[in-house]
Amino acid sequence: NAGVMQNPRHLVRRRGQEARLRCSPMKGHSHVYWYRQLPEEGLKFMVYLQKENIIDESGMPKERFSAEFPKEGPSILRIQQVVRGDSAAYFCASSPSGLEAFFGQGTRLTVV
């Protein structure tokens, strides 16, 4: 059973471009979480999704950020019109039950 797969591992975008981060949860896991980690800081909760539903998006910036977890395919975190402050590591986690969460290796986004 492969772990949580995130791609790409590294993503460079120019200011104003769009960034799409993908997360394939572990097999059988229907709960997905996205977190953001700034350098030298802990992880900050962004959004919690179950298949086709956003359960809690209280950590998502109100503009430019969106997330989905379709019935088929990976979960996508989308950042429109990126700015330098969006540069961070974005981690996805999945869970079979909403308790113990398994994390991916993260996508490191650099906005130049």
Next chain:
Amino acid sequence: SQQGEEDPQALSIQEGENATMNCSYKTSINNLQWYRQNSGRGLVHLILIRSNEREKHSGRLRVTLDTSKKSSSLLITASRAADTASYFCATDTASGTYKYIFGTGTRLKVLA
């Protein structure tokens, strides 16, 4: 404000010594988890302790939970250079949404 805050922020010890890290949180929880993150990598789940448990062991790891003080500690015994990493506690919010709030972490350095 932070739900979980680790103390100390940084810890440097000699190989073979024990390392103790503490985590304090603010609101009631269902469970608390400890994670390890090696530099530039993803998170590795270490231990989950539920609110009705006081102590758990896993190999060289010992976690305690004091819900009256809203605090937890992670003890690593007989530390090794490979234990060098950042350690984070993560708490849910007992609100049923199962989102986890991470502290800022303790950066542990084990000197060979």
